Amino acid sequence: MRTALARTGDTVPATNGEVSEDGRLLARLANGDAVAFRLVVDRYLPLVLGVARRMLRDEAEAEDVAQEAILRLWRNATGLELGPGGFKPWLRRVVTNLCIDRVRAARHLSVVEEVPEEIEPARQLDGLVDRDLSKRVDEALRALPDRQRQALTLFHFEGLSQSEVGTTLGISDEAVESLLARGRRSLKAALKEEWRDLLPGSGDAA
Amino acid sequence: MNSRNQKLTLDRLESLFDSYGGDLSRWPERLADEAHTMIGSSSEARRLHVEAQALDRLLARASAPDPAQLDRLAERIMAVATGEGVAKPANAGSAQDASAGARIIPMPVGRHRGASHKPTDRQAAPVSSAERMTRGRWFGGGSWPAAAALAASLAFGVAIGFSDIAPNATYNVASFVQPSSSDADAALSDLQLELWNGLDEERI
Numbered sequence: 001m002r003t004a005l006a007r008t009g010d011t012v013p014a015t016n017g018e019v020s021e022d023g024r025l026l027a028r029l030a031n032g033d034a035v036a037f038r039l040v041v042d043r044y045l046p047l048v049l050g051v052a053r054r055m056l057r058d059e060a061e062a063e064d065v066a067q068e069a070i071l072r073l074w075r076n077a078t079g080l081e082l083g084p085g086g087f088k089p090w091l092r093r094v095v096t097n098l099c100i101d102r103v104r105a106a107r108h109l110s111v112v113e114e115v116p117e118e119i120e121p122a123r124q125l126d127g128l129v130d131r132d133l134s135k136r137v138d139e140a141l142r143a144l145p146d147r148q149r150q151a152l153t154l155f156h157f158e159g160l161s162q163s164e165v166g167t168t169l170g171i172s173d174e175a176v177e178s179l180l181a182r183g184r185r186s187l188k189a190a191l192k193e194e195w196r197d198l199l200p201g202s203g204d205a206a
Numbered sequence: 207m208n209s210r211n212q213k214l215t216l217d218r219l220e221s222l223f224d225s226y227g228g229d230l231s232r233w234p235e236r237l238a239d240e241a242h243t244m245i246g247s248s249s250e251a252r253r254l255h256v257e258a259q260a261l262d263r264l265l266a267r268a269s270a271p272d273p274a275q276l277d278r279l280a281e282r283i284m285a286v287a288t289g290e291g292v293a294k295p296a297n298a299g300s301a302q303d304a305s306a307g308a309r310i311i312p313m314p315v316g317r318h319r320g321a322s323h324k325p326t327d328r329q330a331a332p333v334s335s336a337e338r339m340t341r342g343r344w345f346g347g348g349s350w351p352a353a354a355a356l357a358a359s360l361a362f363g364v365a366i367g368f369s370d371i372a373p374n375a376t377y378n379v380a381s382f383v384q385p386s387s388s389d390a391d392a393a394l395s396d397l398q399l400e401l402w403n404g405l406d407e408e409r410i
Contacts (some may be wrong), residue, residue, distance in 0.1 A: 181224040
């Protein structure tokens with residue numbers, strides 16, 4: 001089974017039970033059942049917000065996008081047909097597209113596939129050994145060019161396949177491979193001390 | 207870039223680890239098979255694999271959304287969904303509406319930063335094709351004031367033309383541009399004056 005890097009469990013494939021539960025919830029949403037909507041929000045907001053936070057640099061903007069994605073489900077429940085994965089793929093697609101639209105609208109997204117090779121070093125890395133590791137990883141991810149960060153988010157954190165990432169971003173499989181390689185290479189360089197600490201035999205290795 | 211017809215090299219293997227990470231189950235199947243073989247036979251390949259797995263573990267430590275943030279956002283979403291009358295009656299909407307899938311929910315005031323404003327359903331009242339044609343084709347879309355101004359200026363011009371102002375003005379201008387005051391010029395000016403006076407008489 002394929003696994004992704006996210007710890008939140010949001011990339012675990014939906015079980016049959018979850019999918020059928022999603023079907024029941026969808027029927028209730030279509031009837032305007034706000035209680036059912038709250039269940040959907042509690043269940044899927046971590047996934048939706050998680051994608052938005054990783055794809056966008058701005059926390060408030062990520063919240064706005066997550067809100068919009070979830071509310072689209074509520075507003076469009078009538079007549080919506082869920083695929084075999086239930087709500088999860090639908091929401092992931094909507095929030096991903098919203099994020100891409102946001103970045104494109106803000107003119108942060110290059111229309112060409114070539115993006116700068118070098119990463120802007122995360123400012124807080126030097127000399128802040130005691131700083132929370134998660135924050136350092138977040139900083140390094142945010143410092144990546146948009147396309148690299150989007151590809152990494154979809155492939156490594158959301159568990160999409162190479163071709164699914166290509167379809168989502170509108171680029172070829174080869175371009176996906178290139179973006180992923182450059183992104184990880186940049187992270188590897190920016191977080192050199194941190195990942196070395198996680199090597200087997202080091203004190204911090206998990 | 208693709209080594210479809212080539213044996214995997216260490217450089218290529220490193221590049222693939224950079225792309226797909228240390229979990230070989232995420233790799234394209236054929237490349238994963240080759241990588242397995244190489245890892246089994248090369249200490250350098252094993253080193254690269256271990257490093258890629260360490261980076262995977264590090265990236266997995268990227269922060270998840272804060273529970274308090276999730277709670278706050280969930281409340282906000284519910285407030286929007288219920289507070290704006292988004293909660294619809296059972297018979298509201300249609301499959302056609304839902305299939306559109308692109309309706310934008312208005313954000314709460316002060317929270318919708320940097321987003322392009324889309325009209326609400328109420329604001330975006332349907333306009334018939336005939337109405338659109340009338341607005342857009344003939345008057346550039348809702349430009350009745352411009353048309354009225356045009357008509358008014360036309361009427362004003364006609365009124366001026368049939369008033370006493372215009373002949374005099376014409377006469378004066380004719381005189382000015384013909385400073386020679388020759389007999390021919392004077393005759394022309396007189397003729398113009400008579401013509402305008404005649405028109406005045408007809409109008410009266």
